[in-house]
Amino acid sequence: MTVSPGAPAPPGAVPAPTLGARVGPLPGWQVGTLVDAWEESASARTLVLAVPSWPGHLAGQHVDLRLRAPDGYVAERSYSIGGPVTRGPDGVPRIALTVQRVADGEVSTYLTDTFAVGYPVELRGPVGGWFVWAPDAVPAPGEPTPLPGPPVLLVAGGSGIVPLVAMVRERRRAGSRTPFRLVVSVRTPADRLFVEEVTRTGTDGVDVTVLYTRAAPLDDGSDEPGPARRDPGRMTPADLAAHGWPAELEPACFVCGPTPFVEAAAQMLLALGHDAARIRTERFGPAGD
Ligand SMILES: Cc1cc2nc3c(=O)[nH]c(=O)nc-3n(C[C@H](O)[C@H](O)[C@H](O)COP(=O)(O)OP(=O)(O)OC[C@H]3O[C@@H](n4cnc5c(N)ncnc54)[C@H](O)[C@@H]3O)c2cc1C
Numbered sequence: 477m478t479v480s481p482g483a484p485a486p487p488g489a490v491p492a493p494t495l496g497a498r499v500g501p502l503p504g505w506q507v508g509t510l511v512d513a514w515e516e517s518a519s520a521r522t523l524v525l526a527v528p529s530w531p532g533h534l535a536g537q538h539v540d541l542r543l544r545a546p547d548g549y550v551a552e553r554s555y556s557i558g559g560p561v562t563r564g565p566d567g568v569p570r571i572a573l574t575v576q577r578v579a580d581g582e583v584s585t586y587l588t589d590t591f592a593v594g595y596p597v598e599l600r601g602p603v604g605g606w607f608v609w610a611p612d613a614v615p616a617p618g619e620p621t622p623l624p625g626p627p628v629l630l631v632a633g634g635s636g637i638v639p640l641v642a643m644v645r646e647r648r649r650a651g652s653r654t655p656f657r658l659v660v661s662v663r664t665p666a667d668r669l670f671v672e673e674v675t676r677t678g679t680d681g682v683d684v685t686v687l688y689t690r691a692a693p694l695d696d697g698s699d700e701p702g703p704a705r706r707d708p709g710r711m712t713p714a715d716l717a718a719h720g721w722p723a724e725l726e727p728a729c730f731v732c733g734p735t736p737f738v739e740a741a742a743q744m745l746l747a748l749g750h751d752a753a754r755i756r757t758e759r760f761g762p763a764g765d
Contacts, residue, residue, distance in 0.1 A: 505542065505600045508571075510593050511564060518666050519577045520635060521588040522558065527599065530569035533557055535646035536608040536639045536730070536758075539573070539601035543583060553583045556639035556732075556758075557602065560649050574669065576635035578761075607730065607758045609643040611652035624653040626728055629720045631741050632660045633711075633733025634667065636760055640732055641670040644682055656682040657727075659719050661711045661737065663690040685719035687711050711737075713744045723749035732758040 508525035516522045538556045545551075555573040562570045577588040591597070612625045630640040637660055647656060662668050668686065675684045688708045706715075721727040729750055731741045738757045745755050 505598050507596050508599050510591055510595050510597070511570065513591075513593060516574050516669055519588075520574055520669055521577070522572055522574045523587065523591065524570050524572050525597065525599070526564055526566075526568045526570050528568050530561060530571060531602070532561060532569075533571070533602035534605075534608040534610055535560070535642040537602035537604045538639065539571070539599045540603055541583070541587075542598040542600075543586065544598075551583050554603065557642060558638050559642050559645040574635065574638045576669075604758075607639065607732070607756050609646065609728070609730065611647060611650040611654060624655065627655045627657070627721045627725050629727045629729045629745075630656060630658040631711075631716070631720070631729065631731040631733075631745075632658065633737030633741070634662060634760075635669065636731075636733030636737070636758070637669050638732075639758060640730060641674060643730065644674050647682070653681060657720055658682060658684045659687065659711070659716065660684070661687045661689060661733070664688060665691070665693045683719070685715075687715055711741065711744075713747055716741070716744050717748055720745075720748070723751075726751070726754060729755045730758075731755065733760055735759040735762055 506527060506529055508527040510523055511526045512524035514522055536556070538554045540552055540554050542550060542552045555575060558572040558574050562572075564570050575584050575587045578584045609628060628643070630643060632640050637658075640658060644656060644658065646652075647654060658674060660668070660671060665688070671684065671686055674682055687706065689710055690708055692706070692708050720729075727750070729745055731738050731745070733741075738759050742755055742757055746752060
């Protein structure tokens with residue numbers, strides 16, 4: 477069944493969307509409002525939601541969104557929270573989500589193409605207590621910043637970078653010195669999300685490697701923020717061995733992306749000697765590359 481989205485809100489008007497408009501404050505659910513949005517790539521859009529009673533969250537957690545069509549049909553999907561909570565000029569808490577447009581996707585196409593500033597949406601969260609990272613809270617005596625924790629390896633396939641960039645942003649917010657390595661697999665340079673942000677100055681201690689499965693950037697030195705130079709292709713154990721942490725350092729590993737990517741990456745980490753207890757995974761959906 478297809479969710480039929482509401483008409484875009486005219487500028488300055490109070491929108492009257494058909495989706496998300498008939499929401500009551502159901503237990504566990506609340507109403508957020510889209511207050512800002514921008515294109516993060518050609519096929520991904522960041523949505524900033526004002527959520528008056530947001531309780532706070534940990535890096536890596538997600539929200540469930542619920543959309544309702546006029547005929548009563550309900551669609552529910554999960555979206556990772558992309559960073560620490562912020563506050564608008566009105567003091568209302570805000571959270572950011574980044575949605576990758578799936579070509580025939582019911583909800584992602586609505587959220588990337590139609591969901592307009594001013595529209596409400598039902599949500600609940602934060603959800604998930606396993607796929608989370610928090611900086612060590614206690615600074616060393618005389619030190620302004622927390623002690624570094626064990627190294628962290630983040631492995632992202634496509635939009636699976638969203639909860640992982642939330643961890644990078646939380647590291648920066650907290651002034652953490654925990655060493656991070658981020659390995660990102662994307663199809664083409666146009667599909668990169670957040671890579672420029674996490675590689676720019678100010679993220680010292682975060683090593684970023686971008687692997688391309690279909691087309692690498694031009695080899696002209698102008699378009700490659702990461703250190704990787706390899707022919708396009710799926711991530712291999714050699715990539716993770718070269719750009720991840722050695723298993724002996726006992727890093728915390730977080731892997732997120734499409735289901736086949738996550739399963740392959742987790743198997744590679746196990747084969748490289750990483751303990752299963754230190755590998756945490758989050759599967760975004762059934763698609764592969
Ligand atoms: C914990 C969690 C966190 C998530 N966080 C994010 C996030 O931060 N950003 C984000 O963009 N998505 C995220 N997802 C995926 C999201 O929940 C939806 O599955 C996705 O947006 C597709 O929904 P849809 O209604 O558009 O597609 P559907 O109508 O459900 O599916 C349409 C087609 O796309 C395929 N498909 C379904 N899901 C995916 C997918 N994830 N990737 C590729 N193909 C798919 C289906 O097999 C089907 O063929 C997350 C999922 C989980 C479980």
